[in-house]
Amino acid sequence: MSALPPIELQAPDLYRWAAGNTGTPYVWSFDAGRPGPQVMVQALTHGNEICGAIALDRLLADQGQWQVQRGRLVLAFGNLEAFARWDPAAPDRSRYADEDFNRVWADEALSGSVDSLERRRARLLRPFVDAADLLLDLHSMREPCEPLMVCGTTGRGGDKGVALSRQLGVPGVLLVDTGHPSGLRMIERGAFADPGHPRTAVLIECGQHWESAAAEVAHDTLLRFLAHAQVLGGDYVTRRLQALGRTPPARQRVVRVTEAVVAHSPAFRFVRPFRGLEVVPKAGTLIATDGETQFHTPCDDTVMVMPSVTPPKVGATMVRLGRYEDA
Ligand SMILES: [Zn+2]
Structure with missing residues (x-):
């Protein structure tokens, strides 16, 4: 294994969000009471990918400054069992507890008799995922690499993910891949993988897990996603994007696996x-x-x-x- 990259990010204390407001721990839902899309953002699919947790923690901490104007916004922290094992001295150990949380999203895996901490959590999150019209899953990568969007798989929703990413304007690399033989990812679940259905899910890899830039990329992408969904009223998103000051790439290139x-x-x-x-x-x-x-x-x-x-x-x-x- 290659040398450990430096740990520049500090994991947020998420305990204040543990109660949630949905009956499911660490899941928050904000309903406009008016029609509109159900928009979902998840962080911590992998317990050591803390940039997304930092971005969601900021958004939740700012909730006095924004309001959902249409539809519903769901903010979820995924694999808390893995995150609880986070240790900057051994940062590779907290990716998952029993199995990869991003390989359990097929119906057979969720409904089957196999038990794991990740499947239990996925069974709790399933209704939120299945109700989402637009979903953003915040990830990062083990090795230094420029940010890329995993848009989905060829012929199974990947092109919807590319179109969404082009509307976001970030990141510079848009990946359409072939999935993983070891199991279905959240972004491939149900109608997300149906090219003819409008429900769309994308997964951003924000950079190296623990570099400070990854948290900025996660925050910037989250804000652009919320702006695209037009889910928040007021100027909160615009103000936060300006404060971050990140410039979108001049062009976005598609890599097809x-x-x-x-x-x-x-x-x-x-x-x-x-x-x-x-x-x-x-x-x-x-x-x-x-x-x-x-x-x-x-x-x-x-x-x-x-x-x-x-x-x-x-x-x-x-x-x-x-x-x-x-x-
Ligand atoms: Zn990940």
Whole structure:
């Protein structure tokens, strides 16, 4: 595993939000009493991705300064069991408690007999997710990498996510991928994955988990998402965006993932360290081995999407391979 990046962010004390106002701990709902979209934002799908928690904590702390003008706004902290294990001295250990919270969102996983702390939480959050017209899931990445939006999967809602991200104007890289064989993500659940249905969900990777910029990206993206949804009245969002002072990228490029490289054994190894969004110029370049199996780049200018630095587990996605659409 690569060296531990510095921990610049401090995890917020979220206990003040524990009660929620929905009957579900750490879930807050604000209803305009007027028709409009149900808009949901989640942080802490992964317990060590604290930038999103910082952004939601700020929004909740500011609730005297904004009001929902139409529809409903739901703010949820996801995996508190994992977050409770957060320890800056061992920051990789609090990603999840029993299993990855972002692989349990298929009906079979939620309704099945398998029990885990994450499935229990997902079963509680399911009604909120299934009622959301627009959903933003706030994440970050283990390795330094520019922010990117996971827009969904090809043919299953990914293009809706791209269209939404273009309306937000952020971030600069829009990823359409192939999902994970190990389970369904929240943004792929139900009608989110139906290209013909208006419900849309996106997942922002705000940068490296613990860099201070990640919290700014999370906050900025959250505000732009709320502005797009036109869910808050008044000038709160405009004021906060101005105070942050971040300039949207000059252009947004779509990376389309063509295949996922999945570990078949613990022997999986990259032939050299790769960083996120690295472009490998030549088709057929050896990138990894797994026992006798070799993995090569499928095309010229293959984009390495979020190479994993955690020890390989059977069935885990180690890297996604893609291309810039305008390449
Ligand atoms: Zn994550």
